[in-house]
Amino acid sequence: MTPNIAVLPDVVANQIAAGEVVERPASLVKELVENALDANAKRIEIQVEGGGKRLVRVSDDGTGMGREDAVLCVDRHATSKIKNADDLRHIDSFGFRGEALPSIAAVSRLTLETAEGEEVGTRVRVEGGRVVGVEDHPRRRGTTVEVRTLFFNAPARARFLRSVSVEARAVNEVVTGLALANPEVGFTVLSDTRTLLELSPASDLGERISGLWGEGAARTLLAVDSFAHGIHLGGLVQRPDAATPGLRRALLVVNGRPFREPSLLKAADRAYQTTVPPGARPWLFLELALPPGAVDVNVHPAKAEVRFRDGAAIEDAVETGVREALTRVSSAATLDGAPERPRLVDRERAPDAQTALFVPVHAPGPPPEEEAEGFAMIGERSRLFQLHHTYILAETRDGLFVIDQHAAHERVLFERLMTAFDEGGQPGQRLLFPLTLSLPPAEYQRVEELQGILERAGFEVAGFGGDTVIVHAVPDPHPWFDPERCFREMVEELTQGSELVRSARTQHERIGKTFACKAAIKAGQHLSQEEMAELFDALFATELPWHDVHGRPTVVRLTTTELARKFGR
Amino acid sequence: MRFTITRQNLHNGLVAVSASIPSKTTLPVLSNILFSTDGDGIWMNGTDLDVAVRVRVPAEVLESGNLTAPGRKLQEITRELPDHPVEVTTQNDQIELRCGRSHFKLNGLPADEFPTLPSVGFDEGWTVKGGDLQRLIHHTSFAVSTEESRPILNGVLWELSSSEMRMVATNGHRLARMTMPIGSSTATGADFIVPPAALQQVQRLFRDEDDLSVSRSGNHLGFCSGGTEVYTRLIDGAFPNYEQVIPKDNDKHAIVEKRALESAVRRMAVVASDQTHRIRMAFEEGKVHLNVLTPDLGEGHDELELEYQGQELEIGFNANYLLEVLRYMPTDEVRLTFQAPERAATLEPVSESDDKIDYLCLVMPLRLLD
Numbered sequence: 054m055t056p057n058i059a060v061l062p063d064v065v066a067n068q069i070a071a072g073e074v075v076e077r078p079a080s081l082v083k084e085l086v087e088n089a090l091d092a093n094a095k096r097i098e099i100q101v102e103g104g105g106k107r108l109v110r111v112s113d114d115g116t117g118m119g120r121e122d123a124v125l126c127v128d129r130h131a132t133s134k135i136k137n138a139d140d141l142r143h144i145d146s147f148g149f150r151g152e153a154l155p156s157i158a159a160v161s162r163l164t165l166e167t168a169e170g171e172e173v174g175t176r177v178r179v180e181g182g183r184v185v186g187v188e189d190h191p192r193r194r195g196t197t198v199e200v201r202t203l204f205f206n207a208p209a210r211a212r213f214l215r216s217v218s219v220e221a222r223a224v225n226e227v228v229t230g231l232a233l234a235n236p237e238v239g240f241t242v243l244s245d246t247r248t249l250l251e252l253s254p255a256s257d258l259g260e261r262i263s264g265l266w267g268e269g270a271a272r273t274l275l276a277v278d279s280f281a282h283g284i285h286l287g288g289l290v291q292r293p294d295a296a297t298p299g300l301r302r303a304l305l306v307v308n309g310r311p312f313r314e315p316s317l318l319k320a321a322d323r324a325y326q327t328t329v330p331p332g333a334r335p336w337l338f339l340e341l342a343l344p345p346g347a348v349d350v351n352v353h354p355a356k357a358e359v360r361f362r363d364g365a366a367i368e369d370a371v372e373t374g375v376r377e378a379l380t381r382v383s384s385a386a387t388l389d390g391a392p393e394r395p396r397l398v399d400r401e402r403a404p405d406a407q408t409a410l411f412v413p414v415h416a417p418g419p420p421p422e423e424e425a426e427g428f429a430m431i432g433e434r435s436r437l438f439q440l441h442h443t444y445i446l447a448e449t450r451d452g453l454f455v456i457d458q459h460a461a462h463e464r465v466l467f468e469r470l471m472t473a474f475d476e477g478g479q480p481g482q483r484l485l486f487p488l489t490l491s492l493p494p495a496e497y498q499r500v501e502e503l504q505g506i507l508e509r510a511g512f513e514v515a516g517f518g519g520d521t522v523i524v525h526a527v528p529d530p531h532p533w534f535d536p537e538r539c540f541r542e543m544v545e546e547l548t549q550g551s552e553l554v555r556s557a558r559t560q561h562e563r564i565g566k567t568f569a570c571k572a573a574i575k576a577g578q579h580l581s582q583e584e585m586a587e588l589f590d591a592l593f594a595t596e597l598p599w600h601d602v603h604g605r606p607t608v609v610r611l612t613t614t615e616l617a618r619k620f621g622r
Numbered sequence: 623m624r625f626t627i628t629r630q631n632l633h634n635g636l637v638a639v640s641a642s643i644p645s646k647t648t649l650p651v652l653s654n655i656l657f658s659t660d661g662d663g664i665w666m667n668g669t670d671l672d673v674a675v676r677v678r679v680p681a682e683v684l685e686s687g688n689l690t691a692p693g694r695k696l697q698e699i700t701r702e703l704p705d706h707p708v709e710v711t712t713q714n715d716q717i718e719l720r721c722g723r724s725h726f727k728l729n730g731l732p733a734d735e736f737p738t739l740p741s742v743g744f745d746e747g748w749t750v751k752g753g754d755l756q757r758l759i760h761h762t763s764f765a766v767s768t769e770e771s772r773p774i775l776n777g778v779l780w781e782l783s784s785s786e787m788r789m790v791a792t793n794g795h796r797l798a799r800m801t802m803p804i805g806s807s808t809a810t811g812a813d814f815i816v817p818p819a820a821l822q823q824v825q826r827l828f829r830d831e832d833d834l835s836v837s838r839s840g841n842h843l844g845f846c847s848g849g850t851e852v853y854t855r856l857i858d859g860a861f862p863n864y865e866q867v868i869p870k871d872n873d874k875h876a877i878v879e880k881r882a883l884e885s886a887v888r889r890m891a892v893v894a895s896d897q898t899h900r901i902r903m904a905f906e907e908g909k910v911h912l913n914v915l916t917p918d919l920g921e922g923h924d925e926l927e928l929e930y931q932g933q934e935l936e937i938g939f940n941a942n943y944l945l946e947v948l949r950y951m952p953t954d955e956v957r958l959t960f961q962a963p964e965r966a967a968t969l970e971p972v973s974e975s976d977d978k979i980d981y982l983c984l985v986m987p988l989r990l991l992d
Contacts, residue, residue: 469897476917480898480938483964483986485794485867513989525964526989529795529940530897535771591896 075157077214078105078203079223084153085198086231089113092196095254096239099228104220104244105203106211112197117169123177124187127158127165154198158182160210162201170194181206225249229265233338234306236261258289258338266302270336275383277339279374282366285342286374290321293328293379293599294386294606296335303337307348312359320368323558324375327467327566328384328600331556339371376597385599386606388455388615437585443576445585452612458585459576460601461592466530467569467602468595470510474561478509481526488524488537489517492544497522499548503564510564512540530572539571546571553603566602623657623687623712625664627679629703629721632710635679636697638827638850639668642675643693654690656736657710657717659683663849667739668693671855673820674739675827678849691717691730699726740853742844746808747837748782752847753830754802758789759821761800761950761981766818767793777815777857779864782836784810790864792984796943797864798950801980814843815861820854827852868984869966872959874932876905877972880956884948886924890914891941893922900988901944904936905960937963938988947983963990 075081082099089097092115102108118126157163159182168174168191176190204211214220221244228250232240236258242250255261263271273295279286288306305312321337329335349360361367378384438446445456473479492500497520500507507514511528527536546554546567553570557563574580580588592598592607601607639655647653647670656667664681667674689712699719700708708721712730719726759778767775772794779790788801824845828834832847838856845852890901893914904911912924937960948956953971960967969983 472917480900480988480990482795482940482988483966485792485797485864485966485984485986486862511989532768533770535769538771587896 075160075203077223078109078220079227081105081109081157081200081203082111082224083227083231084157085109085111085200086228088153088198089115089196090231090235090238092116094195094238096241098241098243099224100243101221101224102245104214104217105224106214106217106220107202109200109203109224110197112195114193114195117174117194117196118167119169119172120175120187123165123167123175124184127154127163127177127179127184155182157200160207161203161205164199164201165196166190166192166199167196168192168194221249230304230311232265233258233261233304234309234311234340258340262289262338274336274338275378275381277374277378279370279377281370281373283343283347284367284370286339286370287342288337288339290337290339290375290378291335292384292386293325293333293335293604296325296329296333298330298332298334301334301336305337305339305341307341307350307359308343308345309340310350310359312350313357314359316364316368317371320371321375324372324379326558327556327602328379328597328604330604331552333604337375339375341367341370343367379600380597382599382610385454385608385610388609388611437582437589439580439585441577442579445580445589447589449610451614452610452616455609455611456589456592457576457601457605457607457609458578458580458588459573460603460605460607461588461598462531462573463569463601463603464595464598464607465569465588465591466573467565468597470565470568471561474509474565479511479528481508481511481513482529483513483526484524484536488527488540489521490524490537490541491519491521492541493548494520496544496548500544503547503560506560506564510568512536528568528572531574533574533578534572539568542571543567556604569602623659623689624685624710625659625681625683626707626709627664627681629700629705629708631679631681632708633697633700633703635664635666635677636693636700638677639666639675640693640697641826642668642670642673642823644670651690651731651735651737653692653694654731654736655693655696656688656690656733658688658733659686667736669737669739669853671737672817673823673855674853675823676739676851676853687712688733689715689717689730690733690736691728695728740839740842740844740855742837742839742842742853744835744837744844744846747835748787748804748808750787750804750834750836751830752828752832752834754787754804755828755834756825756830758787758800758802759825761952762789762791762798763818763821764946764950765791765793765796765798765983769793773857774815774859774861777817778821779813779861780816781813782811790861792862792864795940795986796947797867797984798947799864799868799982799984812838813861814838815857815859816843817854817857820852823852823854867966868982869959869961869968872961872965872968874905874930874935874960876910876928876930876958876960877955878910878926878928878958880948880951880954882926883928883956884945886912886926887941887944887948889924890922891945893920894941895919898988899941900938901941902936902938902990904934905930905932906934932960935960935963936990937967938990939967939985940988943985947985950983952979952981963987 075084078101082105086097086099089111092113094113094115096114098112100108100110158179163179165177166174174190174192176188177184178186224244225242228240228242232250232252236255239254240250240252241248252261252264255264259271259274262274273292274289275292277286277288277290303318305314305317317339318337321339325335347362440446443458445458447454447456470479500514500522501516504514511526512524513526515523515525517523524536524540527540547563553566554563557566599606599608636655643655644652652670658665660678662680662683663678664683665676665678667676669675703721703724706722708719711718715730715732717728717730763778766778770776775793781788782804785804786801787804788799790797790799827850828845828847835846837844841856841858843854843856887901890912891899893916894901895916902913904913907930908927910926910928910930912926913922915921947969951969951971953973955972957970957972958967964987966984966986969985971979971981973979
């Protein structure tokens, strides 16, 4: 009797593996481009025909292979990238499973041309997983893999492919991600006869982004650079004033490897709290560098996901790193037509190592001083000028700040109250003539619910029976403060709800934001020199001085560079 | 209109009036001063529509008439004129000044464009000493509210009866009240809410020894002495019942040297939060402890000897309110009274002599959170 269980022939095993690794032309392109990057390519050309269903060709100028390797590499689990199980814990190359090429070869007609430079090259032809020819093939150093008629022997899978334009777009997306993660490599993507991407090698991420979406887009970004607990976070994120709802460009890279992790994007969004309007989705290009042992990239066949040993620490590093960038003057809104493109802080990288692969894992030292971004006032205390009783103009070392007095005071009051909450609350000034306020039933009920927290915000409220409350003590934020109006407006907003109220994460934030918004000095309020100076100092003592609590800027910058440009100097 | 006047008289009149002219105005005639002849003198009028100042100076009137002319320009010219008689004439809407060899022509506006001043008769009213009035104003008007939602509190309450007068001002956080005997009156009791701007003019224009006639007409109040008159619009409405909030049962009393307390509070204020300016005071027999703890900044502690009667008490204040009130205390020693940490504290002068000063300030505490 023949046994029911049989070891599958390699060809069948490879076809099954292909189902995981190769889903569609885009995933095929990803595998091939990653191989090219692993081979130190400086230029990679991707050509697809029929959305990749008919042809995918990836050529690189990498190290290439000798004949023996070329034949072996289409065998499953043949890889140059790891030798044993131990190496799995220290992966710093893209590929390592040795699955990609054999899997692709199993479901297509594949031609591999490669040369190491010195000797004549090799051409290997594989059809449905079987090597059908090995021959000499002259070419310059590098490798070209050509995949024709993907899924010719797996019609069930072929049926799941989408239209030509959808598949081509997916290819483009994949290459875009890899191009962002590897700015020093040049990429070209051709779909049939159309050039979808033409990116020459760039010096940094900013230049790459500019190449992809234009210089204007690159100039809305600011550099992130933080290091804590062995985690280095770098990259570029969008200035809050440029963030809009809608399409978000985002990329997460760990040790040079792009990956997906919604929770980290959420962590970055948390860092943007209060600096962008609700619903705005700032662009995020974040690069994490951490010791290879701290991340497991072998959890997903397509390696689109990774697993961190300490996910909470990574989330925390992203949130604090992005927030730290938002505290800097470069995150302030600007009047300039075209501010400088942000320069990434270049961590030392071994010059001949593949930059994307060998990210240094040792401590890069403290981030460099923000000397170029200094906004120190000229002289001890520059004269502040009030414009239309609404804006404060302040001279800075490299230009001018226009400060919205209401927005600035909102930020100050919000952070003060949030700090006060941590310490038990802010004191209320007792009133000689307590306010007796009659409220609609819904608002009355809201006040009852919030009584404790309102008290910690300085409003000492007591029920008076019926629909009337008595306010015995109120905060005293400035001499023109109208406590009754502030209280009524706060309660109304907290009862009715508003964008501001919805944008808050906690009850404390809800109170903090509405209080800041209603209690801050208004536009139209004349301020003396001392008062302006006090507000200026208080604003820049806050954590996020550049952004108010609605996600609007508090400060708009105008640099002397821009002025010089305007005047043609 | 034609008159001759000494440079000094012209200048005095212009200085007195031009301070009542608004510096920015949408009504051009308000930047002018109205001149009108009256027997052997001329009246000069200036107003910002809320407060009006009217001054009479002697002049040799050669031809009666009236005209308005730019107040500040005239004042600046007159300040620099040589000390010779000035001959002033008008031609149509122009005013012409001749003094020695100096000769100026300035464009004015017809007198009928100038707002009509309220007519207040001074036959009936009160007579008060300039000095007394000045003291009341000085010791109370600092306490008016700057916040504009309750206009009542933007004014000083002035209560007049046949025998005494009293001023009260408050912003709801602190209150000042002072009472003085009155010289004489022909009117019965009354009370007004006076804008501080008008009281400032009164302080500026009248001397301590002047006997001021005060009289009311409709919604206006007039002050008059010699050739100087101040009129003001009154603030409408009912002042809150301040007597009700002045505590009568404060059972804890402290007597402290004003300078020492001021100085200690000022030291504490340096370390206090620049938002709440909160300081804590803990009273016990023989002394008071002052404490400040401001996260992110630091802390301060101080101790002051004083006379204290009553149970121990810890209470918080806005240092600024306390300092302000202390500044206006007219005696070296001050009596403070308290009842509880959330109730009003009072401050009063302590005078040895018989002529007791009827002055009381009240400060509401900041609620302490622990």
